[in-house]
Every structure is written in C-alpha cells, then in structure tokens.
Amino acid sequence: xxxxxxxxxxxxxxxxxxxxxxxxxxxxxxDSIVFFSTPTMAAxxxxxxxxxxxxxxxxxxxxxxxxxxxxxxxxVADGSATLPVSYKGILPDLFREGQGVVAEGALDASGVxxxxxVLAKHDENYMPKxxxxxxxxxxxxxxxxxxxxxxxxxxxxxxxxxxxxxxxSR
Amino acid sequence: MIAEAGHYALVLALALALxxxxxxxxxxxxxxxxxxxxxxxxxxxxLLFAAASFAALVWLHVTSxxxxxxxxxxxxxxxxxxYKITGVWGNHEGSMLLWVxxxxxxxxxxxxxxxxxxxxxxxYVLAVQAWIASAFYLFILITSNPFLxxxxxxxxxxxxxxxxxxxxxxxxxxxxxxGYVGFSISFSFAIAALLEGRIDAAWARxxxxxxxxxxxxxxxxxxxxxxxAYYELGWGGWWFWDPVENASLMxxxxxxxxxxxxxxxxxxxxxxxxxxxxxILTFSLSLLGTFLVRSGVLTSVHAFATDPTRGxxxxxxxxxxIGGGLSLYAWRASTLKQGGLFAPISREGALVLNxxxxxxxCATVFIGTLYPLALEVLTGDKISVGAPxxxxxxxxxxxxxxxxxxxxxxxxxKRGDLVGAAQRLMAAxxxxxxxxxxxxxxxxxxxxxxxxxxxxxxxxxxxxxSDLAERTGLFRVDFGxxxxxxxxxxxxxxxxxxAHAGVGVALIGIVCETTWNSEYIAxxxxxxxxxxxxxxxxxxxxxxxxxxxxxxxIAQFTVNLDGQKLSVMTPSKRSFTTRGSSTTEAALLTRGxxxxxxxxxxxxxxxxxxxRIYHKPMVLLIWWGPVLMAFGGMLSLSDRRLRxxxxxxxxASRALQxxx
Numbered sequence: 001x002x003x004x005x006x007x008x009x010x011x012x013x014x015x016x017x018x019x020x021x022x023x024x025x026x027x028x029x030x031d032s033i034v035f036f037s038t039p040t041m042a043a044x045x046x047x048x049x050x051x052x053x054x055x056x057x058x059x060x061x062x063x064x065x066x067x068x069x070x071x072x073x074x075x076v077a078d079g080s081a082t083l084p085v086s087y088k089g090i091l092p093d094l095f096r097e098g099q100g101v102v103a104e105g106a107l108d109a110s111g112v113x114x115x116x117x118v119l120a121k122h123d124e125n126y127m128p129k130x131x132x133x134x135x136x137x138x139x140x141x142x143x144x145x146x147x148x149x150x151x152x153x154x155x156x157x158x159x160x161x162x163x164x165x166x167x168x169s170r
Numbered sequence: 171m172i173a174e175a176g177h178y179a180l181v182l183a184l185a186l187a188l189x190x191x192x193x194x195x196x197x198x199x200x201x202x203x204x205x206x207x208x209x210x211x212x213x214x215x216x217l218l219f220a221a222a223s224f225a226a227l228v229w230l231h232v233t234s235x236x237x238x239x240x241x242x243x244x245x246x247x248x249x250x251x252x253y254k255i256t257g258v259w260g261n262h263e264g265s266m267l268l269w270v271x272x273x274x275x276x277x278x279x280x281x282x283x284x285x286x287x288x289x290x291x292x293x294y295v296l297a298v299q300a301w302i303a304s305a306f307y308l309f310i311l312i313t314s315n316p317f318l319x320x321x322x323x324x325x326x327x328x329x330x331x332x333x334x335x336x337x338x339x340x341x342x343x344x345x346x347x348x349g350y351v352g353f354s355i356s357f358s359f360a361i362a363a364l365l366e367g368r369i370d371a372a373w374a375r376x377x378x379x380x381x382x383x384x385x386x387x388x389x390x391x392x393x394x395x396x397x398x399a400y401y402e403l404g405w406g407g408w409w410f411w412d413p414v415e416n417a418s419l420m421x422x423x424x425x426x427x428x429x430x431x432x433x434x435x436x437x438x439x440x441x442x443x444x445x446x447x448x449x450i451l452t453f454s455l456s457l458l459g460t461f462l463v464r465s466g467v468l469t470s471v472h473a474f475a476t477d478p479t480r481g482x483x484x485x486x487x488x489x490x491x492i493g494g495g496l497s498l499y500a501w502r503a504s505t506l507k508q509g510g511l512f513a514p515i516s517r518e519g520a521l522v523l524n525x526x527x528x529x530x531x532c533a534t535v536f537i538g539t540l541y542p543l544a545l546e547v548l549t550g551d552k553i554s555v556g557a558p559x560x561x562x563x564x565x566x567x568x569x570x571x572x573x574x575x576x577x578x579x580x581x582x583x584k585r586g587d588l589v590g591a592a593q594r595l596m597a598a599x600x601x602x603x604x605x606x607x608x609x610x611x612x613x614x615x616x617x618x619x620x621x622x623x624x625x626x627x628x629x630x631x632x633x634x635x636s637d638l639a640e641r642t643g644l645f646r647v648d649f650g651x652x653x654x655x656x657x658x659x660x661x662x663x664x665x666x667x668x669a670h671a672g673v674g675v676a677l678i679g680i681v682c683e684t685t686w687n688s689e690y691i692a693x694x695x696x697x698x699x700x701x702x703x704x705x706x707x708x709x710x711x712x713x714x715x716x717x718x719x720x721x722x723x724i725a726q727f728t729v730n731l732d733g734q735k736l737s738v739m740t741p742s743k744r745s746f747t748t749r750g751s752s753t754t755e756a757a758l759l760t761r762g763x764x765x766x767x768x769x770x771x772x773x774x775x776x777x778x779x780x781x782r783i784y785h786k787p788m789v790l791l792i793w794w795g796p797v798l799m800a801f802g803g804m805l806s807l808s809d810r811r812l813r814x815x816x817x818x819x820x821x822a823s824r825a826l827q828x829x830x
Contacts, residue, residue: 003511006511006512006513006514009514010514010522013514013523013526014526017526017527017530017567018530020566020567021530021531021533021534021563021567024534024562024563024566024567025534025537025538025563027562028558028559028562028563029541029559031558031562032555032556032558032559032562033553033554033555033559034553034554034556035551035552035553036552036553036554054554066774069692069693070691070692070693070780089691090691090771090772090780090782091771091772093404093751093752093753093754094751
C-alpha cells in the first residue's frame, strides 16, 4: 500500500467509528434523557402516563403516609400545584416533610406519580438544586428553606472531588 | 502565627513559580545555561514552600485552631485525629491547596530526576509547570484562601460532613489528584516540544513513565472512590455516571490512550503529532474535572452566580491552558517531522485502533456530561442524562475494543500477520466460547447478554495469558526453559498482560453484579429472618451506642448458611449532632469475591426497622480489576527501560543535546 492509501484506510476507519459513535449518541439522546418538571409544569405540559420524568418540589407537610411493606405515599407541592406520589422502598436519609425532593418515575392512569427512585442531594440545605431553581422561578422561594440549626451562614458545601452527589433509594 | 506563616509560604511559592515560569524560557532562548538552571532550584524551592503551606494547614486542623475559618467550618475538637487530618482536603480551600502541593511535588520530581534531560527541554518543561502552578496559586490566594482568620473565634467547630468522615476520604482525593495533576507533566512536555519545535523518540521515553505514574494513581483513585461510594452511601451502587465521576473517567480514558500512543512514538517514532495532542487533551480533561467539581457548576448553575469569582477564575484558567495549548498545537504541530510508515494491520495499527475507540468513548462521556449543562445555559431546560445514556453509547464502543485487545500484543511492529495472531489466540477463543456455552446452559432462559459479556471478559483474560505463553514458549518447550524465558521477559510485557487481564476481571465483576445481584427490602422486627440468595439473616436486636462525635444505632444480624452459623453483621445508623445529619454505615460480609451487604432505613413506631439486604455476586472483582491494572502499570514502570531517571544509553545522549 502506498502512503496515501494507508492514510485513507486510517481516516476511513476513524470516520466509520466516529459515525457509529454519533449514531449511538443521537439514538441514546432520543430515548434515555429524562426531563425535570415541577407539579405545575407537569400539569401544564399534560405529560402522558408512562412517560418518565423527574418530579421535583417540596414534600407537602402532613402528606406522608407509610403503609404496609414499605409502601409510601406523599405529595409533592411547588406552591401552586400538588401531585400525589407513591413509592415502595426505603426513603433516603435526607427525606423529610417540608423539604425538597426529586423523584423519578412516571404517572399512572389515575394521575398518581409512581416513583421508582427518590433522590435527596447530599447538600446541607436539604434542597435539590432543580427544586430550588424551580421554586425561585415561580417566586415561592423563602430563605428559611435553606436554614437549619447550627449552619446559619450558607457556606456552599464542596465535597471531596469524586463524592457522588446523590443518595438514592430504589 | 502558623496560619500567617502558611499564607506567607504560599505567597513565596507563587513568587518562585513566577520566576520559574519566565527566567528559564529566556535562558533557553538565549542559550544561557545558568538561566536555564534557575528552573531546577526554583522548582525545588517552590516544592518546599508549597509543602510548608500545606503542613501549616494540617497543623491548624490537628490542633483545632477555630480562629481559622477553614478549620471552624470543617472540623470539630471531638473528631478523631485521622479525620482531623483528612478533613484538610475535605473542603474546597484545602483540596485546592492539596492540588497545588501535588503540582509542586511533580515539578520538584522532574527537577530532581531530570538531570539527564536536555537542559533546554528541562527548562521549558519546568517553566510550563510553573505557569500552571502560578495560575492555581493565584486562584487560591485570591478566591479561596484557607488561612483566613475569624475576628471572634468560636469555641467549637461545625464539624466535617459526616459522609466524608471515612477512611475513604483519606485515600481517595489524594490518589485522584496525583493522577489528575500527574498528567500536567505530559502536558508540560508536549508544550515544551511545541515551543522547541522538535520532538523525538527520547521525548516519548521521558513522557511515558510520568504518564504511567499518573495513570496508576488515577486508576486506583477512581476504583477507591467507587468502592467508597459503594459502602458509604448505603444502597450498594458503585458507579452512578454522575458528572463528578465522569470528570475523573474522562482523563482516565484519554490517559490510557496516551499511554498506548506513547509506546508507538517511543518504539517507532510515529504518531508524534497525535501523541502531543493527546497529552494536551488529557491534561485539559483533568482541568475540566477540577473545574466541574470545584466551581460549583454541578451543584447548581446558580452556585456559580452566588460565588462567581471562583467559577469564573477556574473557567479563565481552563480557557487559558486548554485554548493556549490547542492554539500552540495548531500553530506549531506542522513543524514537527512526520514519523515512520506502518501498515494498518500491525502493532501500530492496533494501538491506533485502541486510541480511536478510547478517545471516541471519552467523547461520548464528554457529551453526556456537558450536554445537560450546555442545554440549561442555552435554553433553561433541565434534563438529566443518566446511566441509560452511557450504557447505550459507552458500552457498545467498548465491545469492539475488548475484542481487539488480545490481538494487539501479538501483532508485529510495522507489518503484522492477523491470521497468525488469530491462530495463536485459538486457545483463548475456545476458552471464551466454552465459558459462554456453560453460562448459557447454566442460566438457561435467563439473560443472554451476561454470558456473552463474560465470554468477552474471558477472551480478554485468556488472550493476555496466551500472549505470555506464546512469548515463553510454554507447552512447546521444556517447562524449565519456559520459566527461564518468563524471567527474562521485559517487565513491560508482564505489565501489559496484567493490565489487560485486569480489564477482563473488572468486566466479569460488573456483569455478575448487575445481572445476578439479589435484593431484599422490608421492615424487620427483632427475631425476624430474611432469606437472600441462600443465606438466612436473623435480626437479633437493636442497640444504641455513643461514638466520639455521633450517636449510633446498631442492628445485629446473625448470618446462617445451610443451618450453619457463618458470622454476625452489624450495620448501623449514625446521627451527628453538630450538623444534625445522619449517615448509614453498611455492614459487609465477604465470601470469596462476593459480598452480603446490609444497610438500615428508618425505625417505625412499633420498634421495627427498614432494612435493605443485598447479595452481590463477584462484586469485588470490579475493584480487583483496576488493582490488577495498576499493578501491571507498576510492573511496566519498574522496567529498566522506563525507570524514571534511568541513565540514558550513551548513544542517545548525543541525539538529545539541544539543537543550538
């Protein structure tokens, strides 16, 4: 093979791999990306049952009900709308009423959000970022959401470099 | 006093770094040996002062000097000594100080062991190191000074985040930083080569051991972090495709590619321009990792806005070094002479294929990590790109790479014989097929994916072993002769075999854990029995205990297998009063490479407790694999040819002299 042919083989091979990778990325982008919604956004967008999304908001105080066999239901609120959530399993350490939560799952036919994952960030403000942003945008942010005993000044927690930032429970 | 001394030492280190970044370059331009030699002493002195500054911060933490803001925010007088020390890098300021201290350490090592480098190359390399160091010293001094005092010192500190009060923190960040920062050396060598406009095989000979050192640490650091997350976060996950993890995976992928392309450059003097580009990219990805984790852009795009100086400063450093490095590359790369020729089917060709797949896989991780950030900045839409995305993109790209791995070492340089290599891999292929067939029969009706993936892993491991068998003539010649040949093999060959086998081992662990793990989640009362994967776990009872800076609720489980008592497991839940938060301490029982894993949830009013019990088959292989890879790296590193600071052969010395 001449130098030119070798180079062409090489470039051709590289382009083929890149094309395959691009196809994989585009395909994955279409299917496996999950959007974030608050209860209000979920109601406005009319998300169809079965479509996966992340639901974020505050756990409505007084809404937490623990049933048999670790069945749990609670409501997520964002100030203007609430959405009932059902979940089976163990809630993360940071889950509490009145605090922020992000749940991943889909709506069922009766309009209840069936969560298979409940996330709570390892953030000392107990406020997942998506929730805080959404609440701020809707004007429901109160500074005392972030307050907790012993940590009056808000020092952004920067953890060890590869600290996984989410604790999740399935 | 100590805090001020530490601060002052940091300022002096900056001053030295500024001298080191200018004077040697002028010396190299004018051919003045005295000026070029300034680099060496400056680098060593800079190391001294950076280390002094770091030692000062450690001292402040150990003595619990709460008049220093950093200590107050992250320490507590009752915290055990080990966590007082590790707490130094469990926060932003301290970890940045660790970062620059390691940078200074690497600069110092090049200065100390670089006596046989051409003088001008050493001057350039150390100057580039000093540019990076100056930028980060400035960053620390301007935006994140760890030595700031509080006007009215409080009596007690706020304590370290409980999740970080773990031995994992002692080891994981320093390892990871040794890896990240270690790649700065290959970056500096690349920039030096571009500035000098010359590059030869001796250059690659120098770059390879440094890259290898960084790669070993990064491999161990990532594995360590993964194991830490596995046992500390309490739900048995070991890799989350979290942006912070991806930030460490990307330099690893690029660094692995660099390691392989440097071989081609050293042996065949080819792929020069590509190797230079990879060096720049690898360190750029390390910087990007630092930026992603340290700027707060991941916790929130808005954390960026609440503390803009830090984020913007690191972003500037990022743009300066990545942009500058790539522009210099675009401008000067064409001046480097093209290397040797080789056929597509050859050792070089195989290494190019390796590079192609590794960099492409790295690019998909890059897209998956940064796309959500870019989308949020541009459109405000929030999306999450999780495991499904990476499983659909990263995994398919790794399959052809794994198939190709055993062929590489068996192909000859310049022009290889694919059929011959395939014949020599026959045994490995048969082993893989047998493994697949047996697993398919055994798990009849189960997933077909897992047996195929394990067959692939067996193929990689057996391929690595056949390479060794082939080279020693095992089974063909007398056993004694084969053993003697085995001793005579270059250590680098052994290293390659171990590292490649490590990939296969890790793959087996990953596949077994994800496919056949069993899970039991329920509320349990004392004397309840849970059955998981043949094991019977009986909850004996719950007890309370007072720790040094936490209260702990311990559950005791008796583990039985076939009616025989095996062991007792004691998972616990700790609540830390100072921060008002709790952590779950999982209990692990290791059986061979498999583990039983128990973590606790909340207690109910009736005295029952929610528990999560997992049986994770072969899970330990996930971390043994990387350890094997790192061991292979160390073997390679100990190869005479590559030893850091090894005396160069007399002939090469003339070729290494500066052109002037």
